[in-house]
Amino acid sequence: MPHSLRDTEHLCASAPICVRVYRVHIERREGVSIDDVLRVLQHHGGKFCSDLDLKRGAVCATLLAEPNALPTFIVIALSAGRELLVPASAGALAACLLVAGVGLFVHRPLARVPENTLKFAVGVMLTAFGIYWTGEGLGVAWPGADLAIVDFAALFLAVGRAAVVLARRPSAEAWSSTCCELCFAN
């Protein structure tokens, strides 16, 4: 049986408004399989309905509870990423096409943004996302869950700015050689 089921209310974008979606986190441990998850869900009352991939290659299963009133979906996200190559690839391709499409419309105003500023912003975001997902892959449960990405972005923004200031400061050797030249000139 998996450890520590935490129920979090979450509105799934694809679910009807009248449906309450619960996202159940299962803390990953070795040996936790989707069969374990389904056994837990059936124990909580419901039957397996369909597979949905919600985000970043996670395996998601929706469970439709035996309803008398409103149906309740329980969405489980396992960050295992197993057997998800095709949906993940389809998602990546869709994202590529979407970005290319958006780029067709915004490339003119974007061209006015200084290139280095754009690169810096993109670098900060990529770094924040990369660290978050690498940690997730290593089994790290980041404090604040998804909000940790914002913290990482803020941290790398601050560190990047500080590093630029440090890099621009003239080195001690440069200062001393400048002083020597001034002395000889005088």
Added chain:
Amino acid sequence: MLRAVFRELVGLFVDDGWLALEIVAVVVFAAITATLIPSVPLVAGAILLLGCVGVLLTNVVRAGRR
């Protein structure tokens, strides 16, 4: 010509070779830590985060000196 094409392709992903190697080293170290201490995965997370911060700082300062 193939070499030039390959270099261009690699250049899309790796701008600074040393930076890439340093980051890979940080990730490997974090992964080893996660394997050795699975009960406290935040240690690996801290190594990953602080390692990347350190790599960024040293890389920028080094680039500034060039």
